[in-house]
Amino acid sequence: MDLRLTDDELAFRAEVRAFLRDNLPASIREKGVAGRKLSKDDYVRWTRILADKGWAAPHWPREWGGMGWSPIKQSIFLDEVQRGHAPEAIAFGVSMVGPVIYTFGSQAQKERFLPRIVDLRDWWCQGFSEPGAGSDLASLRTSARRDGDSWVISGQKTWTTMAQYADWIFVLARTNPQAKKQEGISFFLVDMKTPGITVRPIETIDGGHEVNEVFLDEVRAPLDALVGEENKGWDYAKFLLANERNGIARVGISKARLDRLRELAAIPVYGSGPKMQDPFFRAKIAAVEVELKALEMTQMRVISNRRNDGKPDPASSVLKIKGSEIQQATTELLMEVVGPYALPYEAPDGRTNEPPVGFDWAGPLAPAYFNNRKVSIYGGSNEIQRGIIAKAILGL
Amino acid sequence: MDFELSGEQQMLRDNVARLMKDRYGFEARKGYQASPHGWSDALWREYADMGLLGAPFAEDDGGFGGGAVETMIVMEEFGKALALEPYLQTIVLCGALIKHGASSEKRAELIGKIAAGELRLSFAHTERQSGYDLNDVGLTARNDGASFLLSGEKGLIGQGDSADTLIVSARLSGDRRDRRGIGLFLVDANAQGVTRRGYPTQDGQRAAEIAFANVRAEPQDVLGELEGALPVIERAVDETIAALSAEAVGAMSEALSMTVEYMKTRKQFGVTIGSFQALQHRAADMTVALEQARSMMYLATMMAGEEDANERAKSISAAKVQIGRSARFVGQQAVQIHGGIGMTYEYKVGHLFKRLTMIDAAYGDADLHVRRLADQGSLFA
Numbered sequence: 001m002d003l004r005l006t007d008d009e010l011a012f013r014a015e016v017r018a019f020l021r022d023n024l025p026a027s028i029r030e031k032g033v034a035g036r037k038l039s040k041d042d043y044v045r046w047t048r049i050l051a052d053k054g055w056a057a058p059h060w061p062r063e064w065g066g067m068g069w070s071p072i073k074q075s076i077f078l079d080e081v082q083r084g085h086a087p088e089a090i091a092f093g094v095s096m097v098g099p100v101i102y103t104f105g106s107q108a109q110k111e112r113f114l115p116r117i118v119d120l121r122d123w124w125c126q127g128f129s130e131p132g133a134g135s136d137l138a139s140l141r142t143s144a145r146r147d148g149d150s151w152v153i154s155g156q157k158t159w160t161t162m163a164q165y166a167d168w169i170f171v172l173a174r175t176n177p178q179a180k181k182q183e184g185i186s187f188f189l190v191d192m193k194t195p196g197i198t199v200r201p202i203e204t205i206d207g208g209h210e211v212n213e214v215f216l217d218e219v220r221a222p223l224d225a226l227v228g229e230e231n232k233g234w235d236y237a238k239f240l241l242a243n244e245r246n247g248i249a250r251v252g253i254s255k256a257r258l259d260r261l262r263e264l265a266a267i268p269v270y271g272s273g274p275k276m277q278d279p280f281f282r283a284k285i286a287a288v289e290v291e292l293k294a295l296e297m298t299q300m301r302v303i304s305n306r307r308n309d310g311k312p313d314p315a316s317s318v319l320k321i322k323g324s325e326i327q328q329a330t331t332e333l334l335m336e337v338v339g340p341y342a343l344p345y346e347a348p349d350g351r352t353n354e355p356p357v358g359f360d361w362a363g364p365l366a367p368a369y370f371n372n373r374k375v376s377i378y379g380g381s382n383e384i385q386r387g388i389i390a391k392a393i394l395g396l
Numbered sequence: 397m398d399f400e401l402s403g404e405q406q407m408l409r410d411n412v413a414r415l416m417k418d419r420y421g422f423e424a425r426k427g428y429q430a431s432p433h434g435w436s437d438a439l440w441r442e443y444a445d446m447g448l449l450g451a452p453f454a455e456d457d458g459g460f461g462g463g464a465v466e467t468m469i470v471m472e473e474f475g476k477a478l479a480l481e482p483y484l485q486t487i488v489l490c491g492a493l494i495k496h497g498a499s500s501e502k503r504a505e506l507i508g509k510i511a512a513g514e515l516r517l518s519f520a521h522t523e524r525q526s527g528y529d530l531n532d533v534g535l536t537a538r539n540d541g542a543s544f545l546l547s548g549e550k551g552l553i554g555q556g557d558s559a560d561t562l563i564v565s566a567r568l569s570g571d572r573r574d575r576r577g578i579g580l581f582l583v584d585a586n587a588q589g590v591t592r593r594g595y596p597t598q599d600g601q602r603a604a605e606i607a608f609a610n611v612r613a614e615p616q617d618v619l620g621e622l623e624g625a626l627p628v629i630e631r632a633v634d635e636t637i638a639a640l641s642a643e644a645v646g647a648m649s650e651a652l653s654m655t656v657e658y659m660k661t662r663k664q665f666g667v668t669i670g671s672f673q674a675l676q677h678r679a680a681d682m683t684v685a686l687e688q689a690r691s692m693m694y695l696a697t698m699m700a701g702e703e704d705a706n707e708r709a710k711s712i713s714a715a716k717v718q719i720g721r722s723a724r725f726v727g728q729q730a731v732q733i734h735g736g737i738g739m740t741y742e743y744k745v746g747h748l749f750k751r752l753t754m755i756d757a758a759y760g761d762a763d764l765h766v767r768r769l770a771d772q773g774s775l776f777a
């Protein structure tokens with residue numbers, strides 16, 4: 001047992017830090033620090049910088065642009081990117097559909113799509129959830145039928161994150177309505193410009209626009225839009241969700257928030273002095289840091305014990321639950337720093353000409369708190385995760 | 397980064413686990429508890445034969461060359477079985493005082509005997525007023541020309557009634573709460589002027605109140621720097637907290653597995669209670685609490701030997717917070733899910749709960765360590 005990073009890993013971390021310091025554009029970093037929304041251009045610009053370095057899809061196989069890093073190094077990289085306030089990779093391409101394509105797709109699909117995922121020439125979104133299929137995803141009703149040389153897809157997807165930017169969508173659709181619900185589903189790659197696709201924004205409680213409804217009305221996709229085998233889509237979806245749970249603890253994000261919290265809590269906002277002088281508040285920060293330290297170690301245990309069978313490791317449910325709780329706790333503490341000055345509403349995308357009320361850094365704090373209630377809901381709600389732990393770990 | 401045990405460590409774990417399984421069933425434990433020491437002399441000899449008592453000491457000092465990982469392994473298995481023997485007092489706590497405080501001659505003299513099972517020690521440190529403050533030492537050591545005379549009272553001394561030798565902290569100079577001026581003395585537990593009153597504790601173990609009336613200690617009985625013992629005490633307590641975290645993880649994992657087993661067999665309303673989602677989710681939360689605690693057990697084990705006292709103390713405090721909070725939750729819920737049977741004295745789960753409760757209360761509870769962390773910088777600096 002040796003829980004220290006090796007010299008090689010320490011050198012790697014220093015290399016990543018130096019790269020971020022020298023290459024992350026200041027304007028993007030500042031938005032990250034302040035918790036302001038990034039534009040599509042910000043994401044594309046940063047991804048291209050990473051792609052030039054070869055680091056845009058480091059966990060992929062080498063032939064498609066991966067770096068061959070150990071799981072520990074991948075984790076260090078992610079942690080540094082997150083803590084350094086750099087934009088996170090758009091997961092839908094590089095972490096979700098990319099691995100599905102290079103694992104189950106045809107050679108033509110790989111050659112066509114993978115390079116364009118790496119440098120974000122194609123922005124992907126995820127067509128999984130439906131109004132009637134949330135946690136119970138397999139009950140989805142979007143259908144696909146073969147008609148001559150195309151698939152005809154109809155249905156409604158929802159909670160589709162950043163569909164407003166997307167060039168492509170990967171869609172789970174039912175191809176065999178007679179089969180058991182998990183067995184009649186297929187996995188499709190669909191061009192968002194196809195006629196019959198309509199995107200309608202959903203405004204969330206923070207006032208932001210991240211998620212959308214996507215309507216598919218007799219959308220015609222070519223036969224080669226199908227990934228792998230017909231009716232095997234559920235297997236691919238499970239594989240994808242297993243990948244989605246990697247990095248779900250988002251330890252680096254929470255570290256970055258705690259850095260920010262200590263910085264803001266040192267500023268006198270109201271009352272007799274900076275919030276940091278309040279021992280009760282300091283104790284709350286310390287308690288969250290303990291949880292985060294434990295989570296970081298738990299994540300390392302999961303990584304060093306990673307199974308390679310493509311199935312989700314039930315231990316990742318522990319990471320999901322704790323990781324989301326800590327993200328919520330840190331955003332809550334950040335909001336508490338400003339107390340009543342969290343009150344003034346500031347539209348997240350700047351749809352206002354009014355000057356901010358109070359501290360100009362206070363505006364995004366309450367919205368971030370409201371927005372982060374999502375993290376215990378998405379990616380399999382925390383209740384679903386508890387069910388997984390009960391069944392897969394405890395055998396109940 | 398590597399969480400794997402070596403082959404030898406794996407074997408150690410298997411051996412201790414087997415011994416506990418064979419000899420430390422809950423009924424057997426009741427017998428050990430009822431014996432005069434409140435623990436088993438026979439098992440202490442077996443621990444010696446198996447090499448457990450010399451495990452964390454350097455070979456040069458008469459030990460077997462292990463370290464914090466070996467201690468973690470032993471304590472986790474002891475935690476599952478609720479072992480009563482004074483391993484934490486003698487091997488971990490007093491062992492650390494000797495390791496870090498004693499001269500090489502003294503180490504050679506003591507550690508061989510400890511490893512052979514011939515010497516049981518307790519650390520007579522806490523006093524009525526001191527609580528968790530390691531610097532609060534009122535018992536005095538008066539220099540009487542050739543030797544020292546110790547006078548004062550110590551309390552809540554783990555297994556202090558059955559120890560052969562006490563390591564006694566005493567104030568040589570300064571005010572009662574000064575960091576300087578504290579010395580450590582090896583004192584025969586049966587020496588003239590030592591009065592011990594032993595009593596049972598909530599967790600089934602024993603402790604003692606010990607009074608010292610002009611107890612004579614010779615210069616060769618001084619452990620380490622005469623007036624500068626506090627850093628050694630703090631270091632030894634940090635190592636003890638690391639070991640306690642492993643004991644707690646063992647006890648929590650036993651409590652959880654007993655609870656899950658019960659959920660699979662206990663029927664109400666015609667079904668096993670494990671089919672109820674409310675209880676499944678509770679057990680899942682217990683799992684999360686246990687795994688977070690286990691992670692901090694690893695951190696504490698890794699940092700127990702850290703030379704930088706501030707860094708070590710921060711990690712150890714963080715571990716103690718997590719251990720304390722997880723221990724309370726897992727212990728309470730284990731009793732709750734067992735229902736009435738969890739409340740009975742004859743059943744093990746309630747005793748796991750009690751030991752877990754006392755572990756939180758030992759060497760600073762979760763609140764104290766949170767406060768300590770709150771007054772320092774970030775854990776992620």
